Amino acid sequence: MSVDYKLYDLGDFRLQRGATLRGAKLAYKTFGTLSPAKDNAIVYPTWYSGQHPDNEWLIGKGMALDPDKYFIVIPNMLGNGLSSSPSNTPEPYNASRFPQITAYDNVRAQHQLVTEHFGITKLPLVTGWSMGALQTFHWGAMYPDMVERIAPFCGSxxxxxxNFVFLEGVKAALTADAAFNNGWYGDKKPEKGLRAMARVYAGWGFSQAFYRQELDLKALGYSSLEDFLVAFWEGFFLPKDANNLLTMLWTWQNGDISDNELYNGDFRKALGAIKAKAYVMPGRTDLYFPPEDSEFEVAHMPNAKLIVFESVWGHFAGGPGTSPVDVKFLDEKLKELLNS
Amino acid sequence: MSVDYKLYDLGDFRLQRGATLRGAKLAYKTFGTLSPAKDNAIVYPTWYSGQHPDNEWLIGKGMALDPDKYFIVIPNMLGNGLSSSPSNTPEPYNASRFPQITAYDNVRAQHQLVTEHFGITKLPLVTGWSMGALQTFHWGAMYPDMVERIAPFCGSxxxxxxNFVFLEGVKAALTADAAFNNGWYGDKKPEKGLRAMARVYAGWGFSQAFYRQELDLKALGYSSLEDFLVAFWEGFFLPKDANNLLTMLWTWQNGDISDNELYNGDFRKALGAIKAKAYVMPGRTDLYFPPEDSEFEVAHMPNAKLIVFESVWGHFAGGPGTSPVDVKFLDEKLKELLNS
Structure with missing residues (x-):
């Protein structure tokens, strides 16, 4: 299999929680060409368990993220299996000894790539879905003078x-499988736990209305509800590495733009420090990122606008390209934001 | 320990799905006195994993369910550990061989108790929370000439x-534990699975707003979110029998007032056949019984009114006495209904 991404060497990367990831790697893929003035770069981080190919649905000729106009960088989240992760890190920090990674760590690593490797000093846009939105908010709060616009969608x-409690359920289901063995499952993956986790996730990912309208059958073409649970949900999580999933889950649960030396836990202050023009886009029926949380964020950001996906697709209103109507809406809003 | 309930012998009880539960028992408790005219009985079925003491918060002097006025019967659901259940049924139908029980079976058993044992022919009210509401709807549809009023709250x-998918997640978490051993765990209960199931349930039981407002701490008095997850949620499910929980879960997932010889799967017809004056009471923020499903039901019932708990307590707006404001609201509505 040919590899369609590059690895950036982060060196001995000191993490927020104390460990050092020696020889840490950031996997990334770029689209388009960096302009001579280096003023056309967009950073577009990945989401929970996703990898860069899972982000590509939002990039294309004629779309807001047009590679003819922009230099689009997709950095893979630490723990996602391509960047440094439990599954690819040598002893002693391998498998379940992989250190705790914060969104702050992720964005600092991405910042290192963008500034030191590419020499970029301004970003017209950072955007992302779900945990990609979490990283997008971090970009705005950690580098307020560098980021001109942010568009976090279906995230916080x-x-x-x-949301923390929902993830506790996901984690408990995965780790209830004895085969998980505290993360030391080696080549024998905790299949039962991965399938259980998938079934737990299934109720959260899409809304009550999505299921009521049978969009799993009528829009996505599955042959029955059980087929959707097995083929879509179990099929999605089964190939993933359990320790990787738990690393990213920890990152998610501990995500907080103010939990660092810049803001010392003052969430309002961190929101207030985001200078970027922001389109904050929750989904109306998203069960774990409900619009109310976005309203609070927007109310405390100096330059932000709340734009809600009026969609029954729940969390999947925002990605990954699953709901065509919502993709179109998102793309239009991103164009509007980029042109402003 | 003294026993505060009675056992009614259902005899050889033929179940809807084909098995016969020989010597089946229905555990029940009554409050108040049956009038000489036998016209003051209220049936008030139990909810998922609950037993009759878990229903008593809605009964009391001066309340709608006043034992000075009414003869209140709480029948325990089959599978709940007191009525015939996997945990108390002798071989060969014990443990994981316990047969599939429908809500139809439950209500037919309750009807037998009420008519044959007590000689009651009219019921001024049937009411219940959650799966108790499911049984309440069944009473209305199965015995339309006998039931004068129904008040199903936070149920469908x-x-x-x-809702089916949410329960798939709960089930998958419980059964991912190898100790579950397909239900043949004997005396060594699947503790990890029960705890996992509890954590999955935690995100569903209360709403996003409940957690946002920290009502687990501020209203219920837990010392931290983790304390709430362990003491309230894990503490709730750990003492329960896993096979019992799965029996009731199957009953829930397969609940449908039209899935019987009366209506042959015609849901609208079954709703239309409910003659009882009905107060259908969903919770505004109930994540698995959202008001939209109740709206549909009310629209197809001839004599029903939709009354929504405007509450952030999610599913727990309706029970079990957890939210005092909502209990007061419910009690007032029940009084109104009983006096009409």
Whole structure:
């Protein structure tokens, strides 16, 4: 299999929680050409368990993220299996000894790539779905003078308590499988746990209305509800590495733009420090990133606008290209933001 | 320990799905006195995993369900550990061989108790929370000439597809534990699975707003979110029998007032056949019984009114006495209904 991404060497990367990831790697893929003035770069981080190919649905000729106009960088999240992760890190930090990674760590690594490797000093836009939105908010709060616009969609600047609890359920289902063996499952993956986790996720990912309208059958073409649970949900999580999933889950649960030396836990202050023009885009029926949390964020950001996906697709209103109507809406809003 | 309930012998009880539960028992408790005219009985079925003491918060002097006025019967659901259940049924139908039980079976058993044992022919009210509401709807549809009023709260007449998926997650988490051993765990209960199931449930039981407002701490008095997850949620499910939980879960997932010889799957017809004056009461923020499903039901019932708990307590707006404001609201509505 040919590899369609590059690895950036982060060196000995000191993490926010104390560990050092020696020889840490950031996997990334770029689209388009960096302009001579280096003023056309867009950073577009990945989401929970996703990798850069899972982000490509938002990039294309004639779309807001047009590679003819922009230099688009997709950095893979630490822990996602391509950047440094439990599954690809040598001893002693391998598998379940892989250190805790924060969104702050991720964005600092991405910043290193963007500035030191590419020499970029201004970003017209950072955008992302879900945990990509979490990283997008971090970009705005950590580098307010560098980021001109942000468009976090279906995500939040801080993991809400309810979202945390939803993830506790996902984690408990995965780790209830004895085959998980505290992360030391080697080549024998915890299949039962991965399938259980998928079934837990299934109720959260799409809304009550999505299921009521049978869009799993009528829009996505599955042959029955059980087929959707097996083929879509179990099929999605089964190939993933359990320790990788748990690393990213921890990152998500501990996401908070103010949990660092810049803001010392003052969430309002961190939101207030985001200078970027922001389109904050929650989904009306997103069960773990409900619009109310976005409203709070927008109310405390100096230059932000709340734009809601009026969609029954739940969390999947925002990605990954699953709902065509919502993709179109998102693309139009991104164009509007980029042209402003 | 003294026993505060009675056992009614259902005899050899033929179940809707084909098995016969020989010597089946229905555990029940009554409050108040049956009038000489036998016209003051209220049936008030239990909810998922609940037993009759878990229903008592809605009964009391001066309340709608006043034992000075009414003869209140709480029948325990089959599978709940007191009525015939996997945990108390002798071989060969014990443990994971316990047969599939429908809500139809439950209500037919309750009807037998009420008519044959007590000689009651009219019921001024049937009411219940959650799966108790499911049984309430069944009473209305199965015995339309006997039931004068129904008040199903935070429940539905048919398990929605989304609700089904939520329960798939609960089930998958419980059964991912190898100790579950396909239900043959004997005395060594699947503790990890029960705890996992509890964590999955935690995100569904209360709403996003409940957690956002920290009502687990501020209203319920837990010392931290983790304390709430362990003490409230894990503490709730750990003492329960896993096979019992799965029996009731199957009953829930397959709940449908029209899935019987009376209506042959015609849900609208079954709703239309409910003659009882009905107060259908969903919770505004209930994540698995959203008001939209109740709206559909009410629209197809001849004599029903939709009354929504405007509450952030999610599913727990309706029970079990957890939210005092909502209990007061419910009690007032029940009084209004009983006096009409």
């Amino acid at each position: 600047a801080k993991c809400s308590r309810h | 007449a048919k398990c929605s597809r989304h």
